[in-house]
Amino acid sequence: IVGGRVTVVESHPWIASIFWRRQSAQRSFLCGGSLISPCWVLTAAHCFPDGAKTKIHRLSIFLGKNAINETDYQREQKFLVEELIVHHRFDSGEGNFNNDIALLKIIDRDGKCAEESGSVRTVCLPPAHEMLPAGVSCEIAGYGKEREGIWHNSQYLREAKVKLLPQDVCTSQEYYGTMVSHNMFCAGSPDWSIDSCKGDSGGPLVCEVNNRHFLFGIVSWGEGCSREFRPGVYTRVTNYNHWIAKRLACPPSLQG
Numbered sequence: 001i002v003g004g005r006v007t008v009v010e011s012h013p014w015i016a017s018i019f020w021r022r023q024s025a026q027r028s029f030l031c032g033g034s035l036i037s038p039c040w041v042l043t044a045a046h047c048f049p050d051g052a053k054t055k056i057h058r059l060s061i062f063l064g065k066n067a068i069n070e071t072d073y074q075r076e077q078k079f080l081v082e083e084l085i086v087h088h089r090f091d092s093g094e095g096n097f098n099n100d101i102a103l104l105k106i107i108d109r110d111g112k113c114a115e116e117s118g119s120v121r122t123v124c125l126p127p128a129h130e131m132l133p134a135g136v137s138c139e140i141a142g143y144g145k146e147r148e149g150i151w152h153n154s155q156y157l158r159e160a161k162v163k164l165l166p167q168d169v170c171t172s173q174e175y176y177g178t179m180v181s182h183n184m185f186c187a188g189s190p191d192w193s194i195d196s197c198k199g200d201s202g203g204p205l206v207c208e209v210n211n212r213h214f215l216f217g218i219v220s221w222g223e224g225c226s227r228e229f230r231p232g233v234y235t236r237v238t239n240y241n242h243w244i245a246k247r248l249a250c251p252p253s254l255q256g
């Protein structure tokens with residue numbers, strides 16, 4: 001997050017951090033995510049460049065985490081990944097990503113999913129195809145870089161407010177042109193000082209409607225961070241309600 005501030009996980013209790021175990025056994029931070037039901041984390045497909053072939057036994061998911069490199073047993077819950085579902089039409093095109101969405105089914109060592117607490121809670125999905133007007137202010141959060149070009153992530157969870165941009169502005173030639181599809185939207189700050197950045201990918205863009213928080217976006221891509229006319233681009237979650245619901249549902253019973 002560029003231009004934001006350190007926050008506490010209690011303000012973003014749905015945020016997940018996804019780690020990856022290297023061959024060297026060293027654990028590296030991979031991406032953010034959002035808890036949308038006790039057993040499921042929604043994140044970005046591009047976090048898994050090998051797609052569904054990603055070795056899921058190398059992944060671990062934390063909820064309730066404030067600091068990337070510290071363990072807080074009071075707040076945190078740790079999970080393994082039982083299933084990784086990458087959108088079948090995910091397309092890592094020319095720097096942009098269409099259908100940049102993936103689901104992780106999480107399970108802990110005792111076979112349980114997430115338990116609600118002060119630091120862990122699910123976020124609501126907005127109704128299908130619900131659109132907020134341009135100019136609405138929404139919140140992004142993540143453990144990503146505080147500036148483009150630095151090599152380290154933020155040690156602590158950070159948050160910032162960004163405004164939704166009109167779609168025709170973001171698809172204009174001055175901005176991203178045709179790189180931004182209908183499955184994406186842009187958000188930023190009028191003075192370009194606030195943005196998501198590398199390491200925030202997969203994490204939430206949440207907007208408050210009638211005093212409730214809804215997950216409208218997934219941090220997806222952008223040309224650099226906090227550059228003029230290059231706002232952050234987010235997966236348009238409301239285009240995927242059906243895709244998500246179908247995968248979270250119980251399998252049909254034999255009785256029908």
Ligand code: 4AZ
Pocket residue numbers: 195196197198199200201219220221222223224225226231232233
């Ligand atoms: C990235 O590389 C990335 N400024 C994430 C977000 C943005 C740019 C790049 C948006 O993961």
